[in-house]
Amino acid sequence: MGFWQLSFDLGPLDPNRAEESCFNLGAASVTFVDAHDDPVLEPLPGEFRLWPTTRLRALFADDRDPLQTAGALGEDLGISASSIQAERIEDRVWEREWLRDFHAMRFGQRLWICPHHEEVSEAGAVVVRMDPGLAFGTGTHPTTALCLEWLDRHIVDEARVIDFGCGSGVLAIAAVRLGAREAHCFDIDPQALTATRQNAEANDVQPHVFIYEVAAALPQGVDVLVANILSGPLCELASSFGTLVRGGGSIVLAGLLEHEAADVTQAYSAWFDIHPFEVREGWAGLAGKRNTHALR
Numbered sequence: 001m002g003f004w005q006l007s008f009d010l011g012p013l014d015p016n017r018a019e020e021s022c023f024n025l026g027a028a029s030v031t032f033v034d035a036h037d038d039p040v041l042e043p044l045p046g047e048f049r050l051w052p053t054t055r056l057r058a059l060f061a062d063d064r065d066p067l068q069t070a071g072a073l074g075e076d077l078g079i080s081a082s083s084i085q086a087e088r089i090e091d092r093v094w095e096r097e098w099l100r101d102f103h104a105m106r107f108g109q110r111l112w113i114c115p116h117h118e119e120v121s122e123a124g125a126v127v128v129r130m131d132p133g134l135a136f137g138t139g140t141h142p143t144t145a146l147c148l149e150w151l152d153r154h155i156v157d158e159a160r161v162i163d164f165g166c167g168s169g170v171l172a173i174a175a176v177r178l179g180a181r182e183a184h185c186f187d188i189d190p191q192a193l194t195a196t197r198q199n200a201e202a203n204d205v206q207p208h209v210f211i212y213e214v215a216a217a218l219p220q221g222v223d224v225l226v227a228n229i230l231s232g233p234l235c236e237l238a239s240s241f242g243t244l245v246r247g248g249g250s251i252v253l254a255g256l257l258e259h260e261a262a263d264v265t266q267a268y269s270a271w272f273d274i275h276p277f278e279v280r281e282g283w284a285g286l287a288g289k290r291n292t293h294a295l296r
Contacts, residue, residue: 003028003059004066006073008084010054013077021076022058027070029059031064036144059089061199107145108152111174116202124179126152127132129203130170143254146285147171150252151226154287155180160222162186162244166231166236167254169196177226184219186212221246231256235267242271247292258284 011030019030033055050123060069066086068258071171074081101184110126120127151171155161158181162184172183185196193211200209212218225245227234234253245251251272256264261276261284268274 002062003253004062004064004069005057005059005067005087005089006070006084007055007057007087008055008079011079013079013139015054015056018056018077021073022056025060025072025076026064027058027060030247030290031057033057055220057119062088066145107148111148111152111178113148113170113174126158126174128170128174130173130199138175142280142283143285144170146280146283147226147228147252147254150277150285150287151178153177154250155224157181159224160184160219162218162225164215164218164225164227164241165233166196166211166230167192169199171226171228172209173194173200173203173205174245175226176208177203180208180224182208182210184210184212184222185213186218215240218244222249224250224252226252226254226256229230231260231264232265238267238271242290245290247290249290251286251288251290254283256284256286257281260284261286 006022015032022030058073060066066129067081068082070086072080072082104112104118106112110121110124112122112125112127113130114127115131116129127275139196148171151174154220155175155178159175159180161172161175161180161183162185163169163175163183166172166185166187167189169185169192172185175183185193187193188198190213193213196209197206197211200206222244227237227241231282234256241251251266251268251274253264253274258279261279264286265274265276268286268288270291272288273289274286276283276284277287
């Protein structure tokens with residue numbers, strides 16, 4: 001079995017509207033690809049980030065007339081049918097096609113994020129098995145990398161950890177792999193909680209990973225809290241995080257741009273002695289200790 005692939009440059013069209021039109025006409029899948037060679041990093045939660053010049057590709061069953069489908073699509077979107085390219089595509093195991101370009105990555109001295117189709121042979125390696133998926137977090141974005149490297153350097157045996165905004169669960173799973181006794185995970189996206197649960201099972205750490213649908217249920221007095229989310233929510237959550245981390249415990253914050261670091265640092269100053277520990281590609285990572293004198 002094969003498919004007809006219809007593709008066109010997105011231009012000024014709304015991507016959601018274009019995608020909806022394709023599906024309404026019977027598309028089996030819709031993807032957005034780079035029409036040139038402009039880099040786009042892994043999006044943050046809630047983002048729908050595209051390239052400056054984006055091309056849409058839609059797959060239709062091979063029993064469809066591609067010219068007729070292109071005409072209907074062009075009419076619906078208000079573009080010329082002649083600008084829509086039709087190409088015959090033979091069926092393949094698509095998951096394997098795009099996984100071929102995802103390889104094991106090292107973070108710090110010991111920690112590796114490794115797809116299931118590869119192996120890490122280095123002595124002493126701490127390996128987290130993780131394939132890229134819909135939930136945020138495989139280590140390819142600088143903010144995730146900063147958090148993973150901090151965990152590699154600082155996590156201690158038997159630590160109790162919170163991964164707030166867990167995405168794929170990569171930080172929680174890495175913490176457990178590095179020696180943490182337990183990791184408590186929360187995210188506002190149900191898809192992220194599902195991904196975290198599945199990834200914990202795939203790494204055989206599910207007895208140590210606890211998943212929460214409500215942030216208020218997270219335990220207090222933990223040793224480490226990691227939050228790789230946006231700067232606005234980080235500022236709003238400062239006092240809540242202050243109640244979750246024990247005196248002398250650590251906090252790690254990422255997901256903020258370098259110019260946002262000062263505002264986030266100020267928001268946390270009443271509860272934490274916190275400072276940037278690294279800036280990478282314009283993204284800042286903050287870390288610090290819970291003020292024992294601020295405990296009430």
